[in-house]
Amino acid sequence: MVIAIVVIVVILALAALSFVVSANRFVRQRNLVQESWRQIDVELQRRHDLIPNLIETVRGYATQERTVLQQVTEARTHAIQARAAGNAGPEQMAAAENQLQRSLGGLFAVAESYPQLKSNENFLELQRQLADTEDRIAAGRRFYNGNVRAYNTRVEAFPSSIIAGMRNYTKEQYFEVDDPQVRGPVNVDFSSLTSGGAPAAPQQAPSAPPQPEAIPPAAPQQYGVPGQQPAPQQAVPPQSAPPQSAPQQPAPPQQPYGEQPRQG
Numbered sequence: 001m002v003i004a005i006v007v008i009v010v011i012l013a014l015a016a017l018s019f020v021v022s023a024n025r026f027v028r029q030r031n032l033v034q035e036s037w038r039q040i041d042v043e044l045q046r047r048h049d050l051i052p053n054l055i056e057t058v059r060g061y062a063t064q065e066r067t068v069l070q071q072v073t074e075a076r077t078h079a080i081q082a083r084a085a086g087n088a089g090p091e092q093m094a095a096a097e098n099q100l101q102r103s104l105g106g107l108f109a110v111a112e113s114y115p116q117l118k119s120n121e122n123f124l125e126l127q128r129q130l131a132d133t134e135d136r137i138a139a140g141r142r143f144y145n146g147n148v149r150a151y152n153t154r155v156e157a158f159p160s161s162i163i164a165g166m167r168n169y170t171k172e173q174y175f176e177v178d179d180p181q182v183r184g185p186v187n188v189d190f191s192s193l194t195s196g197g198a199p200a201a202p203q204q205a206p207s208a209p210p211q212p213e214a215i216p217p218a219a220p221q222q223y224g225v226p227g228q229q230p231a232p233q234q235a236v237p238p239q240s241a242p243p244q245s246a247p248q249q250p251a252p253p254q255q256p257y258g259e260q261p262r263q264g
Contacts, residue, residue, distance in 0.1 A: 029151040036144040043137045061117040075100040090175040
């Protein structure tokens with residue numbers, strides 16, 4: 001009986017410890033999500049502060065582009081209102097910020113038609129600061145969405161979902177971008193490598209295919225030894241003609257056997 005009570009107490013203690021550890025982990029993850037969102041909010045505020053100076057700089061060189069400037073101003077106002085609203089979540093703010101980002105893209109596209117504006121130091125500096133701000137917003141968005149994904153996974157997974165239901169932990173919203181330039185495929189252009197730098201290598205005409213080499217005729221085989229190649233013939237040096245000797249006297253005719261020469 002005592003052993004059973006001890007076992008039950010140990011099980012309850014482990015369950016309580018697991019509950020506390022899981023609840024504390026939920027708290028840390030939720031705070032991490034909120035902290036990562038504050039970093040994005042700071043960069044959004046920086047973007048909103050840079051846009052009025054950009055509009056005034058562009059207006060000084062492109063006064064006839066009132067439609068584009070008005071679109072940027074309205075998009076900025078709408079983004080500020082969405083950010084200031086207490087009940088606006090990341091999805092609503094993302095929609096307003098994406099609209100502002102598209103209007104800024106149209107503004108920079110118009111600025112390409114004004115060489116004096118493109119060479120203005122204030123415009124170049126504002127463009128650089130906005131580009132840096134966009135890079136920091138993109139980095140903060142990736143960090144925030146990663147924390148949201150880990151937090152939402154624990155909210156839906158078992159058995160942590162039980163604790164999430166008991167503590168009223170709900171899923172967080174992602175901060176996504178719907179800019180077609182960001183979601184579109186990456187286009188790589190190699191024309192600048194040949195036009196701006198070193199000249200492109202001249203294209204050579206395709207050479208004719210190599211002709212098959214003529215097969216030399218087989219050397220004649222030596223007699224009696226099939227397949228054996230003849231030894232190379234060495235040049236024989238010309239020999240001098242032997243010295244001519246004195247003409248020899250013709251030998252006397254031989255007598256028949258048994259006959260003696262007659263005495264005269």
